[in-house]
Amino acid sequence: MVATSLTIDLNLNPFSTTHDDTHVKEAGSYDDDDDHSFEKEVDDHSVWDLSRKSNENKKLKEMLIDIWDKYNSLTTHVNKLIQDKEELESSPKKRKFDETVQQSLWKRPREELPISGIKRVYVKVDPCDKTLVVKDGYQWRKYGQKVTRDNPSPRAYYKCSFAPVCPVKKKVQRSMDDDSLLVATYEGEHNHRSPNEEATYALANGREISTSERWFDSPKLDEVLVEQMASYLCKDQNFTSQLAAAITSKISDIDLFKVC
DNA sequence: CGGCTTTGACCTGCGC
DNA sequence: GCGCAGGTCAAAGCCG
Secondary structure (H helix, E strand, C coil): CCCCCCCCCCCCCCCCCCCHHHHHHHHHHHCCCHHHHHHHHHHHHHHHHHHHHHHHHHHHHHHHHHHHHHHHHHHHHHHHHHHHHHHHHCCCCHHHHHHHHHHHHCCCCCCHCCCCCCEEEECCCCCCCCCCCCCCCEEEEEEEEEEECEEEEEEEEECCCCCCCCCEEEEECCCCCCCEEEEEEEECCCCCCCCCHHHHHHHHHCCCCCCCCCCCCCHHHHHHHHHHHHHHHHHHHHHHHHHHCCCHHHHHHHHHHHCC
16 A cells, blocks of 8 residues: 655745745835835735745645545555455355356346446445445436345445436445445446546636536535545645644734734 | 435346 | 346425
8 A cells, every 4th residue: 555645835924934034034124215115025025925826826736636646546446455355255155146146236147247347346334324325426316226135225226417428327235244334336437527526627727617517516516525635634644734833833923913 | 496316117137 | 938036217206
């Protein structure tokens, strides 16, 4: 597993960074009778500061994209590991049973299944939560629910909201062995970006996503994205310590201005 | 009012 | 051909 770490120079305080020092000194050495020169210098400083922040903003956006890519690849990797582990732990008899079920599920012999067309994803959920919802970034429309013979838990059938343009279907059913595990089976490949990827893409291009450009216009999307990013960043001690330092520095500077 | 979920009915494939 | 089981349809109801 690859450990991910961030080194972020937030530069939240425009007067505290090393390359700002000379500028602050110059600004502080003006005579009172040179008002115009001082104003011009303040304007220059604002423009320069704006430009610098704009560059930092751009860098942060690039980092956000990178983080999101890493998050996606890690999720895929974890799912694969869980799947491998389950296969190893299951007895030969059970494995044979699973294959029989898998074949009957899709009404096609296993060897005829497209290798990348069908994939299973295991999602840990609260056992008390009886809803068959797997949050995967895409929007789904439920079109059926059925209790199957081999599992007392009902199976939910979903189509991608962009059907018939997008042919992807998914089935969600609680695992027989583990009540807190949902098994999502995907059929087909999305022929569009996920709403999360769409948001990240738009962010990277430095523009808002217009309603017509969004694959779907859900206010929950931003919320989910922000939560995921916040959760990811909070796990990085380097980031949190630098953030704390930057905030402390900013607060002390504000206090300093008040005194002046 | 539009979009989504629910749920019973119907369709389809497979084994006997 | 029949019965069974999984998969899909579509009308009704719900909700924001």
